[in-house]
Amino acid sequence: MAVVTHTPNESVPVKKAASNSTFLRVSRYVVTRLLTLGVTVVIGIYLTIMIANMGGYVDNIMRNEIGDRVTQSIAANPAMQQMDPAERRKLIEERIASEEKRIGLDVPVAVRNFRYLSNALLLRLGRAINMTSDSGSKQVRLIILERLPATLLLMGTSQLFLFFSSVFLALNLSRRYGTFWDKLVVALSPTSAVPPWFYGIFMILIFAALLKILPFGGMVDSPPPANLVDYSLSLLKHMILPGLSLVLSSFFLSIYNYRTFFLIYSSEDYVDMAKAKGLPSRDVERRYILRPTLPNIITNFALLIITLWTGATITETVFLWPGLGRTLYHAIGLYDIPIIVGSTIIYAYLLALTVFLLDFMYALVDPRVKVGG
Amino acid sequence: MKSLQNTLQALWRYPSAVVGLLVVFALVFTAFYAMIKIPYNEAIRLWRGGEDVWYQNPKFAAPAWINFFSTKDYAESFSVRTTDKSMPKQVTLGNEGTSTIDITYPFTFTSDFIPQDMILYISSKYEQKQPFISAKWLTPDGREIRITNLAITQKQTYRFAQDEKLKTRLHTEDVIPQLFTDPDTGKIVKGEYQLQIQGTTFEPDSDINMEFVFHGQVYGLAGTDQARRDLTVPLLWGTPVALAFGLIASLGTSVLTMVIAALGTWYGGWLDELIQRITEINIVLPFLSILIMIGTFYSRSIWVILGATILLSIFTGAIKGYRSIFVQVKESMYIEAAKAYGASSPRIVFFYLIPRMIPLLIPGLVSSVPAFVFLEASLAVLGLGDPVLPTWGKIIQDANANGALYRGYYYWILEPATLLMITGLGFAMLGFALDRIFNPKLRDI
Secondary structure (H helix, E strand, O other): OOOOOOOHHHOOOOOOOOOOOHHHHHHHHHHHHHHHHHHHHHHHHHHHHHHHOHHHHHHHHHHHHHHHHHHHHHHHOHHHHOOOHHHHHHHHHHHHHHHHHHOOOOOOHHHHHHHHHHHHHOOOOOEOOOOOOOOOOOEHHHHHHHHHHHHHHHHHHHHHHHHHHHHHHHHHHHHOOOOHHHHHHHHHHHHHHOOHHHHHHHHHHHHHHHOOOOOOOOOOOOOOOOOHHHHHHHHHHHHHHHHHHHHHHHHHHHHHHHHHHHHHHHOOHHHHHHHHHOOOHHHHHHHHHHHHHHHHHHHHHHHHHHHHHHOOHHHHHHOOOOOHHHHHHHHHHOOOHHHHHHHHHHHHHHHHHHHHHHHHHHHHHOOOOOOOO | OHHHHHHHHHHHOOHHHHHHHHHHHHHHHHHHHHHHHOOHHHHHHHHHOOHHHHOOOOOOOEOOOHHHHOOOOOOEOEEEEOOOOOOOEEEEEOOOOOEEEEEEEEEEEOOOOOOOEEEEEEEEEOOOOOOEEEEEEEOOOOOEEEEEEEEOOOEEEEEHHHOHHHHHHHOOOOHHHHHHEOOOOOOEOOEEEEEEEEEEEOOOOOEEEEEEEEEOOEOOOOOEOOOOOEOHHHHHHHHHHHHHHHHHHHHHHHHHHHHHHHHHHHHOHHHHHHHHHHHHHHHHOOHHHHHHHHHHHHOOOHHHHHHHHHHHHHOOHHHHHHHHHHHHHHOOHHHHHHHHOOOOHHHHHHHHHHHHHHHHHHHHHHHHHHHHHHHHHHHHHOOOOOOOOOOHHHHHHHHHHOOHHHHOOHHHHHHHHHHHHHHHHHHHHHHHHHHHHHOHHHHOO
């Protein structure tokens, strides 16, 4: 996880405008901000749709696939083998046409892209082309909703653990700057250059293949235990390795970044002043170091929340974790555009929403920042 | 030059930087060694080669050095042939143009495991009358097993394990274990084995040549994969590919980001506004999904992926960071001076603004190399690796697809993974140290 340390008040113009009422100022700011973010989201989603469907290449794949499927299903149907060949060909063509109409292949790419876009923006995610949810539905919304708990469980547990443990440990280390543990964290921080799935492979090797104490992948034992306690235990057992690799891959860098950040703030004059006054170190930490770093910590927390929703595509794939990331990977393999676009939309909306809310959060926690100036 | 010297001196004080630098040098050396030792076309031929290129190697063979760590002895693979005299051949001329050819190959077998396979590749030269061979197998405990009597064609492959006559003669379905074990105890017999082949030709110019291929459990320095390929080829060639991808991507991304940020800040107005809007849109786009889409729908070529990676990585948070610094630098006195003596805008951007930022650029550039190296590997693991080039990620993907972890072929994953890890850590360590040297604010902390 990259820790953002640039000054947060950049996006909020702090000028001395002669606005007469706070309400007017804030509402004007909200409207412009929402508009720009809205335009950003629209363009972002349109680009995704275009990439997912550019040049009609995917259409050709889908057309051929439909042609094959329809021809084969008719050829395999004994009732239709007696038919006159010309009539049968006509039937095949009709079926292909109706199938193409069903998934919208009968209109030009540009029109279809706009249709996708308007549906996407209204969150009408539509029906998947090839994939189905485990309960058999083709609704993209249901497929995504079905995979979401798995992703949220894994990512939520690991990312929240990572966040709180690294902030806490970093605060501790910044007090013990220069000790053995501090040096150890600094020395180990380059280990975060390695992505989580990579640690995952090593974890599988050690704990699943060699020691045989934890499962290779998946989410629960098969068949799933009926009893709730057993089910949770089985879930927990399957979650250890992917969770551990997600945490491990960012752990030391995250601590290092927060620690460096806290150290920079604790060398400020007002911190020395507070110490000179004889305030207990707990108070110094809370009121003089944590407080001014709050905007940055909130930004990181918000970014973390966004990563929860998208999941970790490759880590989920390596551990066969049935989450959103792995679904996305499958969808791309099956050329299932509605699912690809669907997950992008949710991501884009969430990101825009987070950015929007962050502006207000900054104004709340940072007295120097004023919404709308 | 002076500043370079200072930097190097400063680097010397950080042990992690020294280690990182050594790793980077070793990688660059390996990359050049690989490219000189195995030229590009040869590497592609070997990597894409099938059974015809790699028939001499066993499948899924671990590297030979695991014998040092194992209490059991694994049989090492080998192949010998009469054409390069590694298998001795003796020709005795008979009368009426006939000749007798004796080929004897003794070898010591001390392994605790039965070899995977044994094959004879026979080639012969004749006009009309086919030559004839008979093969015998001599075990260390003095048994003599008749293997086969064959009239041979121009090119012929004899597989010990698939000879039905030999199976009935030995009363077994698995010929190879039978050849290496004592029929009474069923234990493996170690010692000197001998393969004796006697050939007879019936024409003056007729000749027989032979290659004996022995597939053990272990092979060479790096082992082999499911297609019998020697893993040293992709491991060696993965180095230049990984370095090229990582360095070009990070260099391209950081330099372009900085140039665009500098231009935007200097000219301001709509350009600056446009750059900021593009950045906001780009942040909304899911990076990995788009790369996966490009790989799946358009092209898996490493150069296309590289281009897309650079394009998508330019307009990120980094551009905002550079911008905020350029805004400050733009107001400094020396820029004012440059303007006063009449420097043109491009001159100011490229000779005054950008050089000022190089100290910030270098640590970021070095630290971002691992991310790109691993990105390439990640895409390969998802099955989107370059279809032609051998890379480390592709080895991991092959291994994963063949269930290497479940089936115990750990070497297959560990070798490329170790190399990736060393590369990543090497650059990361160097980058960290450079960051501390160039950003004095961090130095005391």
